[in-house]
Amino acid sequence: MPDRDAVSWTAMIDAYVQAARFREALEMFHEMQYSNVRADEFTMVSVITACAQLGALEMGEWARIYMSRHRIKMDVFVGNELIDMYSKCGTVERALDIFKEMRIRDKFTWTAIILGLAVNGYGEEAIDMFHGMIKVLEAPDEVTFIGVLTACTHAGLVDKGQELFLCMTETYKITPNLVHYGCMIDLLGRTGKLTEALETIGQMPMTPNSTIWGGDPAGSL
Structure with missing residues (x-):
């Protein structure tokens, strides 16, 4: 596949995530950047999921900067994954910030923040x-x-x-x-x-x- 577009790269990154090969997913994302193919919100969902599973907070923060620079919108799916990532990395305040920023929330948004608070010791919250x-x-x-x-x-x-x-x-x-x-x-x-x-x-x-x-x-x- 000599000419890979964002859809092709995202499919490969997501395949690694689904196979629980999270480091390889992030490596594939780096290759995507070297190929000058711009990611979209679907790519970022997979990338942030990989960061969450690895506890790779620094990479997750870089992913947010990337989204801001390339004006990738934070839809409900990206927002949910960001909440999960920050929660898994123990930065509950950032998870709450994302929750508050989200204009649209679904059942999974609420569940992610409840789980994040619970496992980090914020029972009452x-x-x-x-x-x-x-x-x-x-x-x-x-x-x-x-x-x-x-x-x-x-x-x-x-x-x-x-x-x-x-x-x-x-x-x-x-x-x-x-x-x-x-x-x-x-x-x-x-x-x-x-x-x-x-x-x-x-x-x-x-x-x-x-x-x-x-x-x-x-x-x-």
Whole structure:
């Protein structure tokens, strides 16, 4: 393929991302620049995803500068990936800045910021964000609930966690999976409610795995 355009380069970069070959995705992006082919927002989604998975904050910041210089718009997909990247790199303030800048937000935007806050220890803020999501009529999904249950774990909010677990099953009709149960058991265990944790394990409709018996459920995301 002697004459590659932005679509061709983006397809190759994304293929590496989908194969979890993130360093090679970024190397391909560098080759794209050397070939004087300008990236677009679709390219940047893949590039920022690779940065997020590698925890490559410096490269991610460069990607934002590149977007600004080339007037690539930050659509909802780019914004969501930026929130995820900054969260994974521990720079929650920047993730919040991106969230506030976004004129259009979808369910994945809210879920990304809730998860980002939760896994970085901002439990109360994540729960507040969850309630904000509900107010704008964005229906949470199973990943959103992993985020907000993780937030309850970090904040030690047993009653709130149990309330949200019930809300997930009864209000939103979401069937809990292993990660949801893992969050609840982790929450109960951390707050000294070992009997309730064991009872919850006994009530699970699936066989407990290593996540249930001693892992960090949110760490599997």
